[in-house]
Amino acid sequence: xxxxxxxxxxxxxxxxxxxxxxxxxxxxxxxxxxxxxxxxxxxxxxxxxxxxxxxxxxxxxxxxxxxxx
Numbered sequence: 001x002x003x004x005x006x007x008x009x010x011x012x013x014x015x016x017x018x019x020x021x022x023x024x025x026x027x028x029x030x031x032x033x034x035x036x037x038x039x040x041x042x043x044x045x046x047x048x049x050x051x052x053x054x055x056x057x058x059x060x061x062x063x064x065x066x067x068x069x
Contacts, residue, residue: 003051006063010048017041017048 020041
């Protein structure tokens with residue numbers, strides 16, 4: 001699996017995930033929207049940790065500055 005995410009992309013995803021988790025546990029988002037927010041946060045966290053986004057691969061996008069890494 002080749003990396004296709006830059007460090008900036010990873011940091012933004014981690015921040016969005018942290019905000020979503022905080023909003024859920026602070027009670028700012030509840031119900032179905034809260035569950036969706038937690039699911040998206042989990043996906044963002046996972047893709048940030050492995051530096052690979054499957055949707056980027058499908059659409060031929062790469063924010064990684066070094067090709068092939």
